Amino acid sequence: MNVALSIFTVCTVFAVFYIVPPAEGLGNLVRIAFFHIPVAWVSVLAFLLSAWKAFCYLRYRKLSDDEVSSRSAALGLLFCFMATVSGAIFAKLTWGAYWNWDPRQITIFILLLIYGAYFALRSSIAEKELRARLSAVYSLFSCAAMPFLVFVVPRYYFSLHPEPILNKSGSFQMDYVMAGVLCLALLNITWIFFRCLYRGGKGKADE
Amino acid sequence: MPIMLSVLPKIYWILCKEMKSEYRSREAVSALLLFSLTTLSVVSMTIGNEQISPAFLAVLFWIILFFSAMAGLSRVFLQEQSSGTIYTLRLYGEAQPVLFGKFLYNFLLLNLLSLFLLPLFLVFLNVEIYHPGLLFLIILAGNTGMAMITTLLASLLIQAQGQGALFTIVSFPILLPILLFCIKLTTVVFLPGTVDSLQPLAFLGVYDLVMIGISSILFDYIWCD
Numbered sequence: 206m207n208v209a210l211s212i213f214t215v216c217t218v219f220a221v222f223y224i225v226p227p228a229e230g231l232g233n234l235v236r237i238a239f240f241h242i243p244v245a246w247v248s249v250l251a252f253l254l255s256a257w258k259a260f261c262y263l264r265y266r267k268l269s270d271d272e273v274s275s276r277s278a279a280l281g282l283l284f285c286f287m288a289t290v291s292g293a294i295f296a297k298l299t300w301g302a303y304w305n306w307d308p309r310q311i312t313i314f315i316l317l318l319i320y321g322a323y324f325a326l327r328s329s330i331a332e333k334e335l336r337a338r339l340s341a342v343y344s345l346f347s348c349a350a351m352p353f354l355v356f357v358v359p360r361y362y363f364s365l366h367p368e369p370i371l372n373k374s375g376s377f378q379m380d381y382v383m384a385g386v387l388c389l390a391l392l393n394i395t396w397i398f399f400r401c402l403y404r405g406g407k408g409k410a411d412e
Numbered sequence: 413m414p415i416m417l418s419v420l421p422k423i424y425w426i427l428c429k430e431m432k433s434e435y436r437s438r439e440a441v442s443a444l445l446l447f448s449l450t451t452l453s454v455v456s457m458t459i460g461n462e463q464i465s466p467a468f469l470a471v472l473f474w475i476i477l478f479f480s481a482m483a484g485l486s487r488v489f490l491q492e493q494s495s496g497t498i499y500t501l502r503l504y505g506e507a508q509p510v511l512f513g514k515f516l517y518n519f520l521l522l523n524l525l526s527l528f529l530l531p532l533f534l535v536f537l538n539v540e541i542y543h544p545g546l547l548f549l550i551i552l553a554g555n556t557g558m559a560m561i562t563t564l565l566a567s568l569l570i571q572a573q574g575q576g577a578l579f580t581i582v583s584f585p586i587l588l589p590i591l592l593f594c595i596k597l598t599t600v601v602f603l604p605g606t607v608d609s610l611q612p613l614a615f616l617g618v619y620d621l622v623m624i625g626i627s628s629i630l631f632d633y634i635w636c637d
Binding site: 263315318319321322325326329330331332335338339341342343345346347349350353354357358361 | 564565568569571572573574578581582584585586588589592596612615619622623626627630633634
């Protein structure tokens, strides 16, 4: 599995650097997007997975669910951080400023805050079962606030951020080579995420 | 529906109990009011007679309200823990009446705070209100959401360490949509002319409802084990 993943990663990196043509207006900078978009996607995926596992914990009371939930949140924090940093660099190079409170930046900043609060809460409770239960409640509570942060708040702020690739009108604004490589990158980063998620679990079980 | 009928008096009793114990200590009320007075006076003293834009005024108003709320609202559960009465409440109180009783108490407290803060704000900062009805609705909707979220999160922290600092950290990201909407809407109130869109108010209402629903569901898991 590890070998396959490594080969896949090397192929993706090769594709991003040698197959994708420099984009109009952005030039070679467009290659950052092939890191930025998948990482941002995974940080949201990790958040949802964490909330789902929190729900499973409250339902069935298995500590293994809580472990997956917290590990997913930890990886989510890491990916969220990478998305923020890569986004800020991208913004500096294209818009001229690292940070301008673009709606997407607001959303990802709040996601970072939620992850931070989640771990602050976890570290302040000593008892295992109690910690699992309370952090699961917090995870679901913040998950209920998320749709507003993602879909409603951004409507009231001016954005420079490009429309999501599959935008409202359903049109597809990307040439096929780029879209293909982007899919490849998405798949690759998602795979890396799940690999880290379950590898950490095995390591812990062995100890 | 005999069950529904029996819940309402229980909520009322919890509310009465909160008010009675608050009347004895006057801890939360004095913390809230004095905190807001201190912040407001500092702001007013440093700004002096300068003219401030409506957007900036709205931000100031809600920041003062938010941080004063942070200073007092977590007491609703944390005080029970420090005085040891939480165990009795757990024994006799069912989850939903406790949640909604305490929510109502926090809601009343926040409204009291707004009633106290708003006239002082108008006097100190020389503000004019052009749409009082709208402002009333905004404050009511904002306070509902704030009270619900802080009540649930305070109950989360009963058994945690370092509660005071943690409470602000934990509640800020979830309160942020409310703050952003309220600030956006309050800016309109301080501007002359007609109100063009009330859409944010509708979103605020929906957000309140979602928060009340999810709190009601999740509180069972906090309280009943």
